[in-house]
Amino acid sequence: MWDVVVIGGGLAGLLAGIRAAQRQKKVLLVTEGVGTLFFFSGIIDYGDVEQLRLLPGHPYQLFDQETINRGRKYMEQVCPDYIDTERSEAVLSPLGLLRSGDLVPKGMKLPNLLSVGSVVLLVPNGLKDFFPEIVVPNLTNVFKNGQIYVENLVVEEFQRWFELGRPITSVDYADYWRTQKGHKVLKQAIGKIKEKFSSRLENGEKSVVVVMPSLVTEYWENARRGKWVADFPLSVMEISSFSPSPHGRHLAEYLRHIFQDLGGEIVFGARAVRSELEPTENGYQRCKQLVVQSKGKELILKAEKYILATGGLLGGGIEAINEKREIREAVFDLPVFIPEEWSSPHFFEDQPYAFAGIMTDHQLCPINPLTREVVLENVYVVGRLLAHWDPWIQRCGAGVSITSGFVAGESV
Amino acid sequence: MKYRDDVITSLDTCIKCSACTAQCPVSKVNPNFGGPKWLGPDAERLRLESGAILKLALDDCSNCKTCESTCPSGVKITDMILKARRKRSLDQNTPTLALKMRLRGYVLGRAEYLGRLGVIWPGLTNKVLGLKIMRYGLDKALGISKFGPLPPYSQALGIRADQAKDGQNRKLERKVMYFPGCYTNYNEPNTGRMVIKILEHVGYKVVVPDFHCCGLPLEANGQFAKAQVNATHNLELMENYLQVNVPIITSCTSCGLTLKEEYPKVSVPGAERIGQQTFDLFEFLWSLHEKNELPLNFIKQEISLGYHLPCHLRAQGIGIPSLRVLSLIPGINVHNLDVGCCGLSGSYGFKKEKYEISMQIGRGLFEATKIGVNHGDFQEMITECGVCKVQIEHGAGVPTKHPVWILAQAYGLA
Ligand SMILES: Cc1cc2nc3c(=O)[nH]c(=O)nc-3n(C[C@H](O)[C@H](O)[C@H](O)COP(=O)(O)OP(=O)(O)OC[C@H]3O[C@@H](n4cnc5c(N)ncnc54)[C@H](O)[C@@H]3O)c2cc1C
Ligand code: SF4
Ligand code: SF4
Numbered sequence: 001m002w003d004v005v006v007i008g009g010g011l012a013g014l015l016a017g018i019r020a021a022q023r024q025k026k027v028l029l030v031t032e033g034v035g036t037l038f039f040f041s042g043i044i045d046y047g048d049v050e051q052l053r054l055l056p057g058h059p060y061q062l063f064d065q066e067t068i069n070r071g072r073k074y075m076e077q078v079c080p081d082y083i084d085t086e087r088s089e090a091v092l093s094p095l096g097l098l099r100s101g102d103l104v105p106k107g108m109k110l111p112n113l114l115s116v117g118s119v120v121l122l123v124p125n126g127l128k129d130f131f132p133e134i135v136v137p138n139l140t141n142v143f144k145n146g147q148i149y150v151e152n153l154v155v156e157e158f159q160r161w162f163e164l165g166r167p168i169t170s171v172d173y174a175d176y177w178r179t180q181k182g183h184k185v186l187k188q189a190i191g192k193i194k195e196k197f198s199s200r201l202e203n204g205e206k207s208v209v210v211v212m213p214s215l216v217t218e219y220w221e222n223a224r225r226g227k228w229v230a231d232f233p234l235s236v237m238e239i240s241s242f243s244p245s246p247h248g249r250h251l252a253e254y255l256r257h258i259f260q261d262l263g264g265e266i267v268f269g270a271r272a273v274r275s276e277l278e279p280t281e282n283g284y285q286r287c288k289q290l291v292v293q294s295k296g297k298e299l300i301l302k303a304e305k306y307i308l309a310t311g312g313l314l315g316g317g318i319e320a321i322n323e324k325r326e327i328r329e330a331v332f333d334l335p336v337f338i339p340e341e342w343s344s345p346h347f348f349e350d351q352p353y354a355f356a357g358i359m360t361d362h363q364l365c366p367i368n369p370l371t372r373e374v375v376l377e378n379v380y381v382v383g384r385l386l387a388h389w390d391p392w393i394q395r396c397g398a399g400v401s402i403t404s405g406f407v408a409g410e411s412v
Numbered sequence: 413m414k415y416r417d418d419v420i421t422s423l424d425t426c427i428k429c430s431a432c433t434a435q436c437p438v439s440k441v442n443p444n445f446g447g448p449k450w451l452g453p454d455a456e457r458l459r460l461e462s463g464a465i466l467k468l469a470l471d472d473c474s475n476c477k478t479c480e481s482t483c484p485s486g487v488k489i490t491d492m493i494l495k496a497r498r499k500r501s502l503d504q505n506t507p508t509l510a511l512k513m514r515l516r517g518y519v520l521g522r523a524e525y526l527g528r529l530g531v532i533w534p535g536l537t538n539k540v541l542g543l544k545i546m547r548y549g550l551d552k553a554l555g556i557s558k559f560g561p562l563p564p565y566s567q568a569l570g571i572r573a574d575q576a577k578d579g580q581n582r583k584l585e586r587k588v589m590y591f592p593g594c595y596t597n598y599n600e601p602n603t604g605r606m607v608i609k610i611l612e613h614v615g616y617k618v619v620v621p622d623f624h625c626c627g628l629p630l631e632a633n634g635q636f637a638k639a640q641v642n643a644t645h646n647l648e649l650m651e652n653y654l655q656v657n658v659p660i661i662t663s664c665t666s667c668g669l670t671l672k673e674e675y676p677k678v679s680v681p682g683a684e685r686i687g688q689q690t691f692d693l694f695e696f697l698w699s700l701h702e703k704n705e706l707p708l709n710f711i712k713q714e715i716s717l718g719y720h721l722p723c724h725l726r727a728q729g730i731g732i733p734s735l736r737v738l739s740l741i742p743g744i745n746v747h748n749l750d751v752g753c754c755g756l757s758g759s760y761g762f763k764k765e766k767y768e769i770s771m772q773i774g775r776g777l778f779e780a781t782k783i784g785v786n787h788g789d790f791q792e793m794i795t796e797c798g799v800c801k802v803q804i805e806h807g808a809g810v811p812t813k814h815p816v817w818i819l820a821q822a823y824g825l826a
Contacts, residue, residue, distance in 0.1 A: 001702075028731065033484035038431040161443040171434040224751045224780040244434035260748045265736065269481035270729035294729035296672030296687025314427075315484065 002028045004412045005290060005303040007272045007331060008317065010035025012383025012401035013309030014255040018078060019409025020307075021262035028301065029264060030292055032271040034252055035315055036384070040398070041240035042247025043091055043101035043108065044075070044082065047396030057337075057388035059400045062362050063407060068399075071406035072103065078258060079251065081106050081218050092211065092239045096121075096135035098142050102399065105247060107217035107230075107238040116146045117206030120193050122236075123213070125154045128167035129242045130213050139211065146206075153189050157181070170214035174246030177215055178228055186215075190232045213239040216246050220254055270294045272310075272331045277376070286378045287332065305378045305412040308332065308366075309405065312357065312384040327356060329385075332376060334358050337369040337387035357387030364408050380408040425485040426453035432479035432489060437753040438472055441772040445472040448479035452489035455496070470497045474770075475632055476723035476753050477669075498636050569601035572608070572620040587617045588659045588696070589650060593667035594625050595798035603798075603814045607663045607693055609825050610816060614700060614707060619658075621649040626667040627674065643678045651682035654689055663693045663816065665725040665797045672728060692725065692796070693816065694733035701737065708740060710822040716745045716790040717818065718781060720804060722797035723753050734796060734815040741822040747789050751776045756803040774807045781808035794818060 006017045009031030021027045049068060053060045060068065076084045088100040091108045101108075119139055123132050132150055139148045157176060161168050176182035190210055197208045215238050219228040230236070240247060256266065271293045278288040290301045308331060310317030318336065320327050329336055339355045359369050364380040367373060369387075382404035384391065391397030426449070433439050433447030445451075451473060470493060479489045569592050588611055596604040608618045623646050627639035650660060662668035671690040676683050691699070700706040721732060738744050755774030781804060784790055793804055793812040801812040820826035 030731075032486055034431060034435075034482050035484060038434065038482075038484070039429060158443075164443055166443050166446065169430065169434060172440065175440065224749055224783070225776060226779075226783050244430050249434065257750060260750060263739075265731050267729060267731035268726050269477075270731075271486065292729075294672075295669060295727065296676060296690060298688075299730065316486070 002026050002301065002303040004028070004305050004307060005030060005301050006307040006309060007031075007290070008035065008309035008311060008315065008383070009033075009256075009266065009268075010309060010311055010315055010383060010401070011037055011040070011251075011255075011398060012311075012405040013307065014252075014259055015075070015078070015402055015405035016307045016309060016380075016382055016409040016412075017264050018255065018259045018262060019074070019406055020412050021259060021264040023409070025412065027259075027264045028267065028303070029259065030267045030270050030272055030290075030301070032269065032316060035311060037248045037252035037255075039243040039245060040248035040251065041094075041245055042105055042251060043099070043240055044103035044398040044402070045391075045395045046072070046102040046399035047394045049396075049399070052389075052394055052396060055388070057359065059386045059389055059404060060396075062360065062364065063403055067407060068403050071403040072399075074406050075103060075402050079220065079254065081220050083109070092139075092142070092237065094129070094213070094240055094242050095131070096138035096142070096211075096239065105216075105218065105238070107215070107236070108240065108247075110237055111207070111209065111235070113143055114145050115206055116143050116209055118149060118197055118200065118208045119143050119146045120149045120151055120197075120208065120210045121212070122151050122153055122189065122193070122210050124168070124173050125152060125158060126162040126168045127173060127214055128169045130170070135239075151189070151193060153186075155182075155185060157185075169244055170241040171244045171246045171249060173214035174216050174250075177230065178219065178225075183230065186230070187232055190234050190236065194233045208234055210234050210236045211239060212236055213241060214246065216250050219250065223254065224257065267292070267294075270299070273298070275306075275332050280377055284374060284377050287376055290331070305380065307380045307382060307408050307412060308334075308358075308385060309383045310385055313353070315384055317385040318356065329358060332366070332379060334366045334375060334379075334381075335368050335370075354390035354392065355388050357385050357389075359387045363411060364404060380412060382408045426483075426487045427485055428453075429484065432483050432487075435478050435482040435752075437476060437478060437755065437773040438474055438769065442472060442769050448473070448489045448493075452479070452492045453487055456492045470500060471634075474753075474766075474773075477727040478723060478753060481726055481729075494631065497631075497634065501634055501636050569597045569604040569620070571622050572618060574619045574621075575617075585617055586615055587619065587653075588661050589653050590618050590620045591623055591626070591646075591660055591662045591667055591671065591690075592620060593662065593664035594629070595664055600798055600814070603663065603816060606816050606820050606826065607661070610693075610697075610819060610823065611661065613823055613825060614697065615705070618661075619653070623649060626670045628666050628670040631670075631674075639674075640678065643675055644680055647675060647678060647680050647682045647686065650686065651680075654682040654685040657689065659696060660686065660690045661693055661696055662690060663796070663814065665692065665722045665728070666799075668692050669724040669728055692728065692730065692733060694737050694796075695730050697737050697819075698733040701740065706737075706740075707823070710741045711824055712743045713741055713818065713822055714743045715792075715818070717747070718784045718790040718793040718810070719746050719748045719815075720754065720777060720781075720793060720795040720800055720812075721748070721750060722795055722800045725796055734794075738815060738818055741819070744818065744822075745790075746794075747784055749777065749780045749784065751780045753777070754797075754800045754803040754807075756799045770803075771807060774803055777804065778807040781810050785810055 003025035004020045004027045006013045006029040009029055013029060017027050017029045049060055052058050072084055076082050082103040083106060084103050088102050089104045090098050090110050091101050091104050093099045136148055158168050177186050217230040217238060272290055273293050274291045276288045277285045280286050287306050292299045292301055312318055313320060318327050319330050327336055337357060337359045358366050358381045360366050360381050361374060366375045366379055366381050368375055383401040389400060430449055433449045436447050438445050439447035473493050475490060477490050590608060592604040611618045624642040627642045630639040672687050675686040697706055735746055738746060753773055754777050755770035781793060793810050794815045795801055795812060796814060804812045817826060
């Protein structure tokens with residue numbers, strides 16, 4: 001018998017598991033895959049919390065401002081290299097556009113943009129999904145007083161990949177920079193840039209910075225291969241990446257390790273397929289046990305409390321039955337809130353499907369959208385699976401996952 | 413037709429996110445290997461549409477199944493790869509591998525025969541395998557890397573007949589059937605003996621029939637027909653026991669995965685029950701604990717250990733029951749490294765052209781192990797898989813054993 005079983009190993013599930021394990025709970029986390037953290041840029045968005053709290057049903061309405069702030073502080077505490085300055089920070093998107101972020105990794109933080117004289121965009125050879133021809137004009141807009149230069153970095157190690165036409169992703173390069181050899185290669189390249197620009201610096205020009213995709217400059221304490229901080233002769237800004245994102249993967253690995261070090265256990269590659277319910281004394285229902293598909297057999301898992309963190313349509317928490325346009329929640333068959341526009345002819349216009357999900361009470365227990373009655377007393381719903389929000393338009397993806405994950409981890 | 417429909421459905425669930433390729437340990441270090449996305453769902457479409465098979469690249473996959481436990485959409489990537497391999501082995505027009513490679517596939521695939529040979533004269537075989545000149549010969553003649561950490565052989569575990577003769581009796585006793593597998597049988601029979609001792613200690617009679625190799629090394633080395641024959645033979649030995657709900661216990665994670673995943677697909681009686689009735693040793697012990705049937709009179713152990721999760725245990729989707737069971741023992745402190753594949757993956761790292769790659773794959777694990785030891789977090793490693801053990805000892809130089817030994821100490825059996 002577990003204290004808590006978490007279903008889903010994305011950001012929301014991991015954070016909920018970490019908080020619960022830290023509170024001395026015996027926690028088992030069951031997950032089919034790695035979740036959307038591999039797509040995650042590493043930049044944590046909260047969105048305009050005050051405004052979003054005014055929207056009917058928005059998950060932020062479930063919490064008071066203080067709780068939202070505590071969740072944010074908690075995230076900073078768990079991942080100390082995310083710095084919370086309590087305002088949004090400017091960082092670079094994969095296309096070199098300026099974008100704001102609420103909690104950002106140190107290495108992505110930009111300096112005072114107007115103080116920068118020269119910007120050198122360092123492009124590793126053959127890097128997949130990176131488009132200098134788009135990035136350069138964008139950087140010109142960002143660094144208004146700066147001059148943009150491009151340096152290509154040919155890495156011998158990947159030459160063969162390049163010749164074979166094998167895509168080299170930012171994850172591949174990020175791994176390489178972290179090795180002794182890779183670090184040396186990069187340090188040398190940056191040293192050369194410094195030399196090239198030294199005369200300008202001496203002539204009193206403003207600072208020179210290097211901007212670079214595919215780099216994670218800091219691996220945090222408890223990283224299994226040791227804490228690692230890149231050390232370069234010039235200051236280097238990281239650009240975030242498209243999927244698979246090295247920052248997202250780094251965060252996913254890190255959270256997994258923290259969770260396991262706190263005594264949590266992860267069951268990988270197993271899907272929760274259904275649940276068995278039982279009535280409670282006061283006439284409600286609760287989950288009695290969970291059925292999980294492992295290789296060859298079904299496992300029965302029993303816990304006091306269950307945290308449902310299975311994501312939305314993308315994570316697998318909501319299944320769409322295409323022809324009928326019906327959707328259902330995959331594990332507990334919870335009643336799903338479906339916006340009316342769902343079946344309208346403008347179906348894909350405003351993406352109303354983004355608002356589909358599970359409605360809950362303030363404790364995050366699922367409720368019936370019509371009667372508002374609690375459906376399952378010992379189940380808590382977190383993350384993307386919640387109803388009434390759109391992470392894309394409202395730019396609050398990680399914010400909602402962190403807040404709800406933290407709150408569920410606190411209350412189980 | 414059914415299979416094709418299944419494949420098409422799972423093809424369509426691929427959202428092309430490349431997460432699998434980002435995590436694939438082989439793809440990370442081998443540029444010739446396109447990675448699971450390309451070899452699985454992408455190539456599958458090509459194979460289905462044009463009948464073409466991307467032939468040689470298929471061999472680069474070590475079948476560690478990391479891709480599958482990564483995929484956010486549940487695509488059965490390795491199924492596609494293995495099916496394509498199988499298909500290729502039937503395809504007349506495929507350019508056949510050079511004789512040397514086929515011969516090597518034969519030797520490595522026959523872990524069992526290599527094993528039987530080894531134990532007839534363990535001392536001699538070890539000496540012979542240890543000889544530089546011999547390894548040089550294997551390297552040149554068969555393409556078995558002279559640097560790869562070939563495990564030593566010792567006196568085989570042997571069989572244990574069932575005393576009860578008919579099915580009725582079997583039902584009354586608390587009995588399990590143990591599937592030791594080639595590695596345990598021939599390379600670490602003492603671990604096998606300890607598994608049996610523990611099972612007896614917790615109140616079970618143990619039967620070990622004359623099983624053949626589970627078939628995984630055969631599949632991995634392209635010997636599909638032989639794998640099928642072995643599976644059929646083993647299932648015949650199990651059938652009567654399966655009918656009366658006797659659990660089948662494995663202590664090798666690759667055998668366990670094969671029994672749970674591949675055996676149900678064989679069409680002989682008993683196959684429909686094998687998945688449900690196969691248990692990893694610690695999975696079984698934990699299930700006893702859940703029924704309050706596991707003796708908890710442990711001797712306190714003041715010990716810190718590093719743990720490596722074998723890919724084929726991860727792929728079973730049962731979590732890490734050994735750590736759960738060990739956590740019941742007072743004083744034990746385990747550091748779960750969770751840094752991915754050791755690189756050996758069955759017999760992969762023994763192959764000459766794969767040795768370098770396998771060492772590169774394992775680098776993260778070796779580093780993490782050494783860091784743990786240098787920090788004083790632990791001095792010893794545990795892992796369920798025999799070849800992972802051999803690889804960790806070879807790559808990180810840290811003594812490693814099966815967790816059953818820790819349990820044995822705590823029960824006062826070792
Ligand atoms: C492409 C992309 C980019 C993003 N970029 C940003 C960004 O830049 N900034 C930001 O703030 N936010 C971003 N987000 C949003 C943010 O990452 C998400 O809100 C958040 O990750 C959602 O996390 P989750 O844990 O709720 O769900 P998910 O990450 O979807 O995780 C769900 C998990 O549940 C598992 N699962 C599903 N069903 C089952 C089952 N039945 N049994 C067992 N396991 C199951 C899945 O395998 C998965 O691991 C992005 C999201 C995406 C998709
Ligand atoms: S099974 Fe392992 S080696 Fe093969 S494609 Fe998947 S991750 Fe790569
Ligand atoms: S991880 Fe799954 S969905 Fe993503 S590319 Fe690989 S097979 Fe496709």
